[in-house]
Amino acid sequence: MARLTKGTFLMYKATAGGTYSKLCDITEYPDLDQDLATEDSTTLSDSAHTYIAALPDSGGAYTFNTWLKASEGSTISGLKGQTIYLALYIGGTEAGGVITPTGSVFKREWQGEVAYQIKGAGTAEIAPASISTTVATVPVDTWGSDS
Numbered sequence: 001m002a003r004l005t006k007g008t009f010l011m012y013k014a015t016a017g018g019t020y021s022k023l024c025d026i027t028e029y030p031d032l033d034q035d036l037a038t039e040d041s042t043t044l045s046d047s048a049h050t051y052i053a054a055l056p057d058s059g060g061a062y063t064f065n066t067w068l069k070a071s072e073g074s075t076i077s078g079l080k081g082q083t084i085y086l087a088l089y090i091g092g093t094e095a096g097g098v099i100t101p102t103g104s105v106f107k108r109e110w111q112g113e114v115a116y117q118i119k120g121a122g123t124a125e126i127a128p129a130s131i132s133t134t135v136a137t138v139p140v141d142t143w144g145s146d147s
Contacts, residue, residue: 003146007094009101010064010131011087012079012114020087022101023114024072024131028065029088032108032139034058058135061112062088068118068127076116076131083111086133091144104144111137 008029011020037054066072091104112134119128 003105005090007090007092007099007101007105009089009092009103011089011101011103013085014079014082016085018085020085020089020101023086024066024069024076026064026066026131030062030064032058032062032088056138058110058139061132061134063130063132065128065130068129073116073118073129076114079114080116081113083113083136086110086112086114103142105146106144107142108139109142110135110139 008026010023010026010029012023013020034057037057038051039054040049041052042049087103087107087109089101089103090106092099092101093104094100110133113136115132117130117132119130121127
């Protein structure tokens with residue numbers, strides 16, 4: 001079943017034993033995986049090229065778009081230079097028009113550093129920003145259900 005991106009959250013926690021909290025509202029998230037990398041394993045005895053899978057590559061960073069908010073920028077700037085626990089949650093429970101993040105469909109967790117970037121804009125536009133995160137550990141995916 002197809003699903004909307006509604007209920008997608010960028011989460012963080014400062015310590016391994018802590019609880020994830022929403023880092024900020026996001027308007028977009030990046031491709032989480034690159035195309036499968038390969039290495040040529042062809043020998044002079046082969047009649048065609050052969051390949052083996054190489055190490056997965058996250059591209060080094062994930063960038064999430066958002067809108068400029070002083071409170072979120074201040075929180076994220078306060079985390080600068082620290083390696084924290086990050087997660088992308090897809091799925092939540094909705095009550096009274098408020099969605100609580102659960103990651104019931106999908107969670108990707110990793111450790112990294114964050115940076116808040118104020119983006120350029122034109123006249124009478126919503127002020128854009130982005131959050132860039134390094135990917136310092138192998139991401140761990142957890143799949144839930146489509147409901």
